[in-house]
Amino acid sequence: NNSYKELSILGQAVIGTPELCQSIIMCILTGFSWSDTAVCHRCSSLLWPVCKQIIANNQMSEEAAQHVFMSILSGLQLHGQHESCQSSLLSLALAFYETLRQKFPCLTNIMQHIPDVDQQLITSLEEKLNS
DSSP: OTTSOOOOHHHHHHHTSHHHHHHHHHHHHHHTTSSOHHHHHHHHHHHHHHHHHHHHTTOOOHHHHHHHHHHHHHHHHHHTTSHHHHHHHHHHHHHHHHHHTTTOTHHHHHHHTSTTOOHHHHHHHHHHHHO
């Protein structure tokens, strides 16, 4: 997605340091649970560049992917009534899902367990992403 900024060389080095990376990602994800739309918006713009670097460094585990995806979806549940947050979180969720769904099928499983989600919509999304 072109609306996301790239990490600087320092940012790449920090994310490449496991001791720092986990704290940074947890800090960003915690922002989604705050009742503050400005914080949510900032966190959603920070998360994808950080995740892209973690993926590039081959540091994304299945457990981490599940936690990040569920945090994005929880943020969407909390902030979805605000149009700007809804837009940025949906874009973030789609970018994350599209990039990691084949490596981590558990992400599809997470979507299938969301209450009141039409399973046909998930199937349709998969078909579109596969074409």
